[in-house]
Amino acid sequence: MRFQVKKDVLLDSILNVSRAISTKTPIPALQGILFEVTNDGLYLTGSNTEYSIKTFIPKSEDLQIEKTGSIVIQSRYIVEIVRKTNDEFINFEIVDGFLIKIISSNSEVNLNGINPKEYQKIDFDLKGKPITFTAKEFKTIVEQTTFATSLSENRPLLTGVNFRINGKLLECTATDSYRLSRKRVKLEETIDKSINIVIPSKSLNELAKLFIEDEEKLEMYVFGTKVIFKYGTTLLNSRLLEGTYPDTSKLIPEKFEKVYVVNTQEIFDATDRASLLSSDHVNNIVNLEVKGSKGYLTSNTPEVGRIEEKFSVDNKNNENIKVSFNARYFMDALKALNSLETEISINDEVSPFIIRNVHDDTIVQLILPVRTY
């Protein structure tokens, strides 16, 4: 293996694949980046047990290939070596077994690499017809759902986002069983077979970080136990979570007695302040009360103090309410809606209530109240 590559191009690529690398893995090869030089160009792969990222730098002025070959190079070292090179180009050469020499004008690094045969086989083959999105469209799905997935491994399925496709309708659902986010997207083309998969939240978040151009195309290839995303010359292969995702379709009530429209920034700030004294508590509970056109958010933290915040409410059905909930969940939901005005629809103080963007019916947020009254 011997090649010369433009520093900036290589740095972008290794930063992308290193997103998949955990320095904590006990498998030495997985702490490294797999370099594979073919006559077409340089393939780079980073991997963990959940997802893998593979990217490609084609042979060009930026990449001169003298000899093909492959090796695994420790991610933490190679990222810093490339980042801290002042030269425009860097030369790589395997000199002896798995010893790699990295040369720029005033610098020579000899690094012990790892046998590429020790690197796990990852299948990046793309088969069948993909589902296509723009990067921006998919990023919105990720931002509006992943925050609501569970952080606990008690119910592994809830750590992922459920993607369900029927015909042209994609429904993405995330829940940690205390709150739920549901996003609906109309696909450009009808999908023949219906799809019902759960993608790990972490894979989705890392995928979204690869996006640079809003309008660039993202292709999604669904297989039995994995999904592969293709964005430009980069592929992300994620395992799917096994099991049947709970049916959440009946959780969201269709009718509500009480409907309130509020200014999003105003109620967000009020919630933020009302939860100040308890924000370091696990149960960061605030109480919402509506009386006519006046809204109150209060919190009581024994021995510390009490906060009361006022805000104005457009009380659609002229109904009053008292309800308590986790301030963090409420603020997460408001952020995800990304709307100037928010509609809060409630039946009573114990049933799940929903939060919507007045001008966007593709996204709905549901929160389970906490009984305090």
Place this chain on the structure above:
Amino acid sequence: MRFQVKKDVLLDSILNVSRAISTKTPIPALQGILFEVTNDGLYLTGSNTEYSIKTFIPKSEDLQIEKTGSIVIQSRYIVEIVRKTNDEFINFEIVDGFLIKIISSNSEVNLNGINPKEYQKIDFDLKGKPITFTAKEFKTIVEQTTFATSLSENRPLLTGVNFRINGKLLECTATDSYRLSRKRVKLEETIDKSINIVIPSKSLNELAKLFIEDEEKLEMYVFGTKVIFKYGTTLLNSRLLEGTYPDTSKLIPEKFEKVYVVNTQEIFDATDRASLLSSDHVNNIVNLEVKGSKGYLTSNTPEVGRIEEKFSVDNKNNENIKVSFNARYFMDALKALNSLETEISINDEVSPFIIRNVHDDTIVQLILPVRTY
């Protein structure tokens, strides 16, 4: 106690005094900010066992006082409450014992304060004639010395910077016994009594963070066991470290056999890269070799690899050398010198060598080599 204060003015002040507050202190009163309202204005104090910061907001359009009084308010809450207020003005009132009410237009916070009698007495009285600096001048002293102090409490004196004044000459010395930084400053006025004190590094770093205007005056009042700095309306009172600071005057050799002048950025980058493979090791050792006009920085990390960096040297006495040292210390010293060209003066591979700014003889850095050859 009852007053109205402009949010921005109060926020700046409580952020300043909260620099002295540790949330880890077991003394509840020290987790708080002492608010003292007199007919002149509002005094705010934050404190830990090493240093205290007191600042003053005078009665003005920004501060309307209705009733004097004092209370201690939990720092972590009051900072966030003030920061997150959207209003221009905030009202404070003690309503009952040590319950404080904080009111802005849509928000009412009731917070349990602490009896101000539980707050330690701190003497901020200024007596005698101060030593004066500009903020910029003092900040340079801090930046060029504190990094070289010891982090270990084994020899507490070395965790501070030694300030020694004789006549018009101030000499500031910091060392962790492996490297040393010495800064000399010519004072504007002669100081009558000679001064030899050790100021905790942490106090100096926090003091420098208070500075806003480069040209504003900083006054330093030295007492038997403490020092008080006055910057604008803010005072910082720091205890002094007890004991006799080691005499370091003979550590810095006066004559050198080998003198090299190098481009600072070039040798800094070379050291940074040469230490890449060992940067997470305690002994981050690099080897410097000069042969004629060529310089080499190398490092060997068993089982990981080897790096060699080249750079050019103006070899004043045409003498060669091989010497090994801690890369971190060398880079810290180069940064502190803040010079385009750096002069490295060495006698042999086991004696301390020094690093200087070619154009600034007020600052000298000394490093003890490590024996590896």
